[in-house]
Amino acid sequence: MHKVNKINILSGVHWVQIPEANLYILCGCPADSIKHLKKRGLIETREYQGEEYDTGPNAVLLSDILIQNGNFSNMSEFPILHMLYLQGMGIPGHINNTGEKPLLIGSEEQVSAQLDYFYRGNYGLINKEEIIEGGISEEEAERMMQIKLQFAFGNIIRPDELVQSVIVKQQPVELKNGVFITRVGFNKYQITYKDENVEVDLSLAAGEAYEPPYQLGYHHIKREYFAVVHSGEGDGWDINRPCMASILIYQGKIYLIDAGPNILASLNYLGISVNEIEGIFHTHAHDDHFAGLTTLLRTDHKFKYFATPLIRLSVTKKLCALMNVKEENFSKFFEIHDLEFGKWTNINGFEVKPEYSPHPVETNVFMFRAKWQGKYKTYAHLGDVVSMRVFKKMIATKPDEPGISPEDFNQIQELYSQKVDLKKVDVGGGMIHGDAVDYLQDPSEKLVLAHTSGPLTDQQREIGSSSSFGMVDVLIPSNREFLYDSAKEHLQFYFPTAPQHELNFLLNHPLRSFNAGSILLKKGEENNYVYLLLTGSVEFTDSLLKRTHTFPAGSLIGFYSGYVGQYALETYWASSNVMTLELPLGTYNEFVKRNNLYSDLLRLEENILFLEATWLFGEVVSFPILTKVAQIMKPSKLYQGHTFSLYGQSTLFIILEGKVEMWYNEKRIGELSKGDFMGGDNIFFGDDNHFDINVLEDTYIFKIPAQAVTEIPIVYWKLLESYEKRMRVL
Template sequence: MESSEQRQRVEYLPNNARLVQTRAGAVLVNSPPETLKLLLALGHEIPQIILLPPDIPAGIELGSSGFVRRGINYASVEFLLYSNFFIHNQRTRIITPTAAQRERMAIIINETLVGPANAADFEQYHWLRVECMATSYYAPLNHEPQLEDLTDLRALTDGGGDLGQGVEIRWQDNEYVFLEDGVEVARLPTAVREPASPLFLTPPRPLLRHELTLQFIGGSDGFDPAGITTCFLAFLDPKQQTRVTLFDAAAYLRQRLGNLGVAPHQISELVLSHLHEDHLAGLPELLLLGNHRIRLLTSTIIYRSLLRVLAAMLDRPAGDVAALFEHIPLDPGRPVDLDGRRFEAMYAVHTIPTIAVRVGDLYYSGDMRYDEAWFAELVAQGVLTAARQAELTSFAENAKVIVQDAGGGAIHTTITPEILAKLAAEGRRVILAHTASSPLQLDDEFAQHVEIAGSGHISNLGSQVLYSDEAEFLATISANPLFARLPIEERRELARLAVVKRFADGEEVVMSGNPSDGWGYVVHSGLVELWTGGRMRMVAGRGSSFGERGALSGRQRRQGAIARGQVALLGLPEEVLRPVAERWDWLGAFQRADWLAQLPLFADLLWSALLDLALDLEPRHLEAGEQLFGYGEQGEAFYLMVSGNIAIV
């Protein structure tokens, strides 16, 4: 039992993070995304010791046996390292349970700090490596920072738990034990149990679609405790009401999308500018918890680096990681045409390979230090060629809307009146991103052309395009896997029959243990917390459904549902659900869904998602000695053993 002294030693932070006070200094246990923002918001000093969780045992979660749980990376240390090193001139000690994890952390940090280590990875873009090194140069070191400058990586299995001053961390079974002079002072479970949620959500605002509409999930940087990192939705095709392009992936992406009424199903493609954590943190969630295989546009160099990073995060072979998404190479000089839209890229000037992207009237700089005087210096030093300088200064010329990095400092753009005049030339609209606030006072000359990309900011270009509510309802129904099985006309009829029900923040939608009200619900906008046995199991967004079983069986509700923020649900009464359930034999699949729920691999899925899986289960009976599949054969099915034994040879 935990003593009062031990309780005083441990501070329980959101999202499964813990702060343990020891004689050798504070130890951060687990490092989910945005931990630096949380610590800054709480006024805490940044700990110099980070203890990461053990890998997930095989077979517990789909897609990950590494640092990632339910799509959340609990080894998100990049900005903690930056804060300690660049602001406080300190190294950070990172402790992993095993030596194998230590080696994987080294891969992640190297790829995101200095980029690909092998010169051959740059292929014909050998000059890009020179540019990255020049941009990364840090005068106090007289070279670009390396892993060993920022961190000391250790493993508990190799004596890494000895913190000095008589302080030791031991890994015993499923717990971390903290000792001082051999006396236990704190004990924490290694398991990650709580569903993770963002510190704050993007505020939903009325979205009136135009020919080009941008909606910013965030427009800040990784150090801002009150802002979400730069990530935005681009509605590029006025003919498509519900399909959207995502630029970069902020942390806790599914909940932030859900609060805006956007389902992952609606994302047509993701454009990934580079691999720094503030642009990448939400990607594992999208890949592992989405209901479709997303198209990902980035350059070949960045893609190969991404495979190494994700393989280390998930502890999966690179080939398995590559199967999670469809990579569409977006390399300089090789435009990509997708559904009538042309995407073009160039390499930006940043510390690791980064692309700037142009699509139609939109230009996105990615992270870039745009400074024409500095470009001229780099030409004089032989880092840039004159042709490369011309490319950097002209690539955005045909755009009408520019989303520009305005982070300032040595590796981002410092906005000056001269740079604004260049960017806003010929009446272009400039949206300043990657900044916590307006970088300068805007006078009348620029005020009508320049916007600041705060969280929730919406920018429109061209004429307004009117859409019907019915189409939005249809998109919500189609985002639900149970109803996505239906032909489009039947989905359209469900959307017509659905009743919109609205709930205020904190309002109870259904109560566990109460009789069913005869309705099933699909989340249309906002977020809904789902509770079972007094514990919040998950947060559901657009397209997620609940209550189907109770509506059809008339039984008591097995889970409670509470609105998080303003919520709109599409209600489907029993008489509307019944024909769909009978057509697909939902009642016959209920028992199979309950069985799936008992397996650790599926325990965290929505019950409606389990029902969808149960509908696809096909029994397979094997006689003694019969071969199920052979080594080297192409895999075409996933098997769950109900009874008996299988020999793996």
């Protein structure tokens, strides 16, 4: 039998075990990697002296880069928590607590960022001063800090006291017991023990992504007046279901409540496009409710972010630690809407009220309501609550000892037991989660129990309901089709010069649904329709050119069909269940001619094709956003020998043809050519930068107002990344 064994878990993730050295390494740790190990049988539950514990990894090898193909590669919080608490490495007196710490292995940059991110994920805000910074009074901050310390057994511990760092540079480094690791290339490592070794490659190939650990059924979700879609009932260890979350629909608009791992996969199964999301209501910063934010900030438009300033501050510190960026960048990725504890706020017609809830990190639960026929319909989302049994033990028995007051206990008990029409509650148990028995007498019309790692027990089923992925509770039914409102907004965007009666002409056509996997247009075949995508996602593929691209809701499929001919240039197929506005090709052609749109569409086509071919815009920027940029970009020419400074420029320049040379304070950075970009530095990074350009040959460029680009989070992130790379060259 081999001393060193490697198992490929999924693209970019491997398992290396050396039992003789008691070393089990998770190589690569994207979100939900522990669930993948459990599904492969590499984590088992065992029992010792009547106490259950898990086996599993005792080391994590990090990717050399945080993001690959738009996916975050390093999300080590739950693997480390699994080692410390489910395996018992951090529990006093546990059979697996031998004094050894979990190993966190990788480059100095990634290890440092992961330790900071884990620290914030474990505790949130770490002292009273930070809590006060979140808008809390000194008296309330003291109370919240006492609760935090109760969960932390009285002490905030630095991550390096819980985790052992192993920095890998160029030379072999010993991990433990004679096992060595060597970096043999970018994202490639060799692990050696005695006379055996294996190599692991943590890179994703072009087009690859980390797969979710579960497969879910495809759904058609009607855009109701006021409804709750159950999009997650599991916890961070459940291998078959997404983590606890919900989706709120109000007047056809989509709002997320929390964003757990693999959020885009969940949305795709539900037939919801990321472009349909109005915003997210956020409860707290634990990864099973937070990891999806890393996906949302890599999209092409800002989401509205709803939470109290306290929770936002906690989330900001964790997200920016993970990304290793300044905290002020949070507002570049999300449109912030602060809420106030205990106060109802109107959000475009429905109301929301956050309430403080005890947890190891700062947490708010949410109450939602909408009025109909003279009374409110209400939904309570109680994510990651505390059990009354555990909370009661925190009551101080003496005036001078730390703990909570009886009034604190009664206040939280009253909060959790409010009567609503629909209540969804965490009953995960243990030291930091809720217990179903606390809701035995709950007066709500319907009680949904969630945040478990398996099916409800018989006792839990006597108390509340279960819910499966994609089930919908309609609080106020819809008596109209809200998708036509979306169609109107999209058509006004594409054809701003067309009069309203002409748009109404298009809107008078039928809606058509396609099931996941169906072909809308087939390459080379006659195309009889143009489709306005209203829900879900469509992909186009060209196998000869090896190109694929995803089109979200709002995209116009066959946009150019009116003048390039009746044959489809690519194949378009539904990657989820979708709804479209179906426009006959002849009708669409008449509309284009009648409104003199031909030249506008031709110019947009040329600009969009160019943007799609650039690194800056071509990865995940959607068709509607590309169209928006294409409408405002202006061509220009730079002549050979011309020199100019980018200092103070509020314009982004993208090179169409030609070549320029970039300098910084008389130090050469390098050459830029077709598809490269420059400028806008004062918008993105302030006025302290002094980049200069020397035009090496006649160069054609496009000018784009830099301020418009700052509203596209994925593009802003790439600009930030490129700026840092250019500065590293110096």
